Amino acid sequence: MEDLKHLALLIVGILVAFTVVMTMVAYTVLAERRVLGFIQGRLGPNRVGPGGLLQPLADLLKCIFKEDIVPDKSTRFVYFLAPTIVTTAALMTIIVYPFGPDIHLPFIDKTIQLVIARFDVGLLYVLGVTSVGVYGIALAGWSSNNKYSLMGGLRSSAQMISYELALGLGLIGVILQSGTLALYSIVEQQSGHLGITGWNLIWVQPLGFLVSLIAAIAETNRVPFRISHRIQRDEVCAVLSGRIREHVHGINVGDDAFPRRMERAVRSSTSVARCFLFSG
Amino acid sequence: MLALLFILFAGMAIGCAISMVAQRNPLYGAISLIGVFISLACLYVTLAAPFIAAVQVIVYAGAIMVLVVFVIMLLNVEDEERQPMRLRSLVPIAIGLAAILFAETAFIIFFVHSSPGTPTTNISDVGLTSSIGAGLFTTYLLPFEITSILLLMAVVGAMTLARRGGLLGANVGIVPGYQSFARETLNPLATPDLAQVEARTSREAEQLLGVADAPHARDEE
Numbered sequence: 001m002e003d004l005k006h007l008a009l010l011i012v013g014i015l016v017a018f019t020v021v022m023t024m025v026a027y028t029v030l031a032e033r034r035v036l037g038f039i040q041g042r043l044g045p046n047r048v049g050p051g052g053l054l055q056p057l058a059d060l061l062k063c064i065f066k067e068d069i070v071p072d073k074s075t076r077f078v079y080f081l082a083p084t085i086v087t088t089a090a091l092m093t094i095i096v097y098p099f100g101p102d103i104h105l106p107f108i109d110k111t112i113q114l115v116i117a118r119f120d121v122g123l124l125y126v127l128g129v130t131s132v133g134v135y136g137i138a139l140a141g142w143s144s145n146n147k148y149s150l151m152g153g154l155r156s157s158a159q160m161i162s163y164e165l166a167l168g169l170g171l172i173g174v175i176l177q178s179g180t181l182a183l184y185s186i187v188e189q190q191s192g193h194l195g196i197t198g199w200n201l202i203w204v205q206p207l208g209f210l211v212s213l214i215a216a217i218a219e220t221n222r223v224p225f226r227i228s229h230r231i232q233r234d235e236v237c238a239v240l241s242g243r244i245r246e247h248v249h250g251i252n253v254g255d256d257a258f259p260r261r262m263e264r265a266v267r268s269s270t271s272v273a274r275c276f277l278f279s280g
Numbered sequence: 281m282l283a284l285l286f287i288l289f290a291g292m293a294i295g296c297a298i299s300m301v302a303q304r305n306p307l308y309g310a311i312s313l314i315g316v317f318i319s320l321a322c323l324y325v326t327l328a329a330p331f332i333a334a335v336q337v338i339v340y341a342g343a344i345m346v347l348v349v350f351v352i353m354l355l356n357v358e359d360e361e362r363q364p365m366r367l368r369s370l371v372p373i374a375i376g377l378a379a380i381l382f383a384e385t386a387f388i389i390f391f392v393h394s395s396p397g398t399p400t401t402n403i404s405d406v407g408l409t410s411s412i413g414a415g416l417f418t419t420y421l422l423p424f425e426i427t428s429i430l431l432l433m434a435v436v437g438a439m440t441l442a443r444r445g446g447l448l449g450a451n452v453g454i455v456p457g458y459q460s461f462a463r464e465t466l467n468p469l470a471t472p473d474l475a476q477v478e479a480r481t482s483r484e485a486e487q488l489l490g491v492a493d494a495p496h497a498r499d500e501e
Binding site for chain 1: 331353
């Protein structure tokens, strides 16, 4: 019975964290579009809700109602598996994120932990899940039955596995500094020093922070590492981003673009930021 | 609870293993093998070895299998054709040996006395990262250093095999795609000038400059 209660609490925690993270991702994308518009001298999406706040909902509805284009060869399973792998890998990391310190509820006299799973090897778990997420890109490129898309997928996944190494090495300084692989412990060690001065990892490990940040940005194919988006018009380097062309319709746009954006929002903003900047 | 988890992960591992062997498409086999490695990592967690589980995912599923998947995709390995079965006489022998294996397993389960009761959760310290680190750098330091040298040998071997020959010097790197390099790199006797040669491969560049019939470093390989 105790096990079942614990399990139910975990499931509730997962659902809450999932909702929070997905909403955060959706509105981070909107904010990014507005800011990019401002940088480029135009307005971003501002028509749908007040200030464009319902834009993610509108995008979701549009993607749902678009036609799915599926290949007619026998690679349907992999075609639908690839975005699933990317999404799952991006979301599996949130169970080790310490969203906050323990909360004491005064009336019920209970303590709620804001970490879904207190792994002792939390950082290694994040690195492992990141490594598995590479398959999504490679399989997406392969399953589109198109050699340009295959090359694009392979190049993009080659970039991702190259920067995994840099990400791991940048995090070694954090591990040595904190003496533990557990994310909640790393974060707790930075708390209590009057806020920003407690972020000793960004002051003590500036190079590690920079390296990890750049590697995380490269991992999630953000600018300037957007190989998977670049269409080189030069006929010599004809690496068309065919993966995008194949997945251009329907929910697969959502499946492919949103997981990548979600991955980058989840990873590059939270993974590095929370390891280095979170102060208790 | 632990038995349920074991059955789940072991079943997943066996299912993925059978799928890997039975698939005709090699990429599906590779994906099934990834499933096997991940279920093995889950089994390691139930055995109180979280570090080994994470390293299994990172190294096996995340690096080695990525290499295998790359090779399958780049070489465009075809599906296996269904071939007529040969050596039909081996089938009853295989069935007999499998029956012996099952009988041995049943014997061990039912007749060999093990510790009573279901196994409790292992709360030992052996599988934790700090224990592994402490052992690795004190008791097992020599195997650790030898393993590092082994990995270094592998890296040097890979670099040696992948190095391209040709008239390009040792300090010229090969970048896929457009290559542009100075004329005197290809023909050391030419007067150095700033005009650049643009070609798609080093062989094409050599042809453009008229040095294609010169001896190549790769002729000696």
